[in-house]
Amino acid sequence: MRVSFVSDVHGNYDGLARIAERAERLVVLGDLLDYVDYHEPGNGILGSIFGADRIRTFTTLRANGDFMELHAYNRDLWETLADPVGTLTEVVTGRYEQVTRILPQDAAVILGNVDVESVWRQVVGDRWPDLDGTVLEIGGRTLGFVAGGSTRPGVQLRPSTGPWRPYVRDARDFRASLDRLGPVDVLCSHVPPDVPRLRYDTVPARLEMFGPGLIEAIDAHQPELAVFGHVHQPLARRIRRGRTECVNVGHFQRFPDAFEMQW
Numbered sequence: 001m002r003v004s005f006v007s008d009v010h011g012n013y014d015g016l017a018r019i020a021e022r023a024e025r026l027v028v029l030g031d032l033l034d035y036v037d038y039h040e041p042g043n044g045i046l047g048s049i050f051g052a053d054r055i056r057t058f059t060t061l062r063a064n065g066d067f068m069e070l071h072a073y074n075r076d077l078w079e080t081l082a083d084p085v086g087t088l089t090e091v092v093t094g095r096y097e098q099v100t101r102i103l104p105q106d107a108a109v110i111l112g113n114v115d116v117e118s119v120w121r122q123v124v125g126d127r128w129p130d131l132d133g134t135v136l137e138i139g140g141r142t143l144g145f146v147a148g149g150s151t152r153p154g155v156q157l158r159p160s161t162g163p164w165r166p167y168v169r170d171a172r173d174f175r176a177s178l179d180r181l182g183p184v185d186v187l188c189s190h191v192p193p194d195v196p197r198l199r200y201d202t203v204p205a206r207l208e209m210f211g212p213g214l215i216e217a218i219d220a221h222q223p224e225l226a227v228f229g230h231v232h233q234p235l236a237r238r239i240r241r242g243r244t245e246c247v248n249v250g251h252f253q254r255f256p257d258a259f260e261m262q263w
Contacts, residue, residue: 001025001139004258005249007190007229008112010034011043011095015256017102023258025138029229029249030112030147030190032099032120033092035164038062039254045091045164050077075162084163092116096123103128108136112190112230113149113209117167133177135184139263141224144181146189146211149230150174153212168209175213183221187244192228193218197236198246218244227259 007029009016020026037044038059042052054077061070078084096119103109109128111117121130132147148167151157157170181187192198193214199207208231218226222243232251239246249259 001263002260003027003138003263004260005029005188005227006252006256006258007031007227007249008232008251008253010114010253011037012253012256013095013098013102015252016099019256019258020102020104020107023104026104026107026258027138027143027188027227028103028107028109029188029227030110031114031229032111033095033114033116034253035114035166036062045088045095046077048091049081049087078162078164088163089119092119093123096120100124100127108138108143108145108188110145110147110188110190111167112147113166113168115148115167116165117148118165133180135181141185141263143186143188144184144223146174146177146181146187146214148174149191149209150212152210171212174211178211178213178217181217183223185224187214187217187221187223187226189214189226189228191230192234192248193226193246195239195241195246197239198228198234198248199231200235201231202233202235215241218242218246225261 002024004023005027008031010031011034034044036046041047041055047055081087110131131145135142135144148169150169151171153171189211191209191211194210199210201208226244226246227249229249234248237248
């Protein structure tokens, strides 16, 4: 069986449709949505609601690292709307409905840190089960799944102050889902393990979010494969740790190819 892994779709639904059409079995590792498209400011959630010109200001602040000003600007954008939650939910719902028309019924799907879990579950119902903390057998291999992003251990999850509710979890919650898996052949997550070469994004020049407990699970159980996404331009796309091949399956939005394994 050929298994095709993709992550960080970020709105590239045409590319996803092409992969879904030819995949023998498709595994999606999250970030179906694109909050801000830094390459095409008129796309993404913010671009579709507020227009490209306003989002160019957002992307400039982000590129300059002016995060306090960025957060204030983001808040001010949403405050221009009479019903920000309703507007956001309508846009996200429409995009998730588009995804459901693409995905094959046997696709294995988890969400990433940019996704909105509550809206996804409302849209898909039980058509695609919540795989977080569960093990699935595909082609004779066991795949264990941990969804979403995570805070760092010891860092309290701060409540969101705006309408956007990204799927970022408390580190203890993330690790509890991981612990439910036990030994598997393939460890699947959206975020990478805590390995600097896998976490470092060369464009913003910083270490990105990681999954608490992932590296410990890899060392303890030595799965054949650990697959993930989240870091768009990593210092290293794959490394070997013991007998485990750790692989960033790619930034699908910009490079719409799947990482494929034949079992």
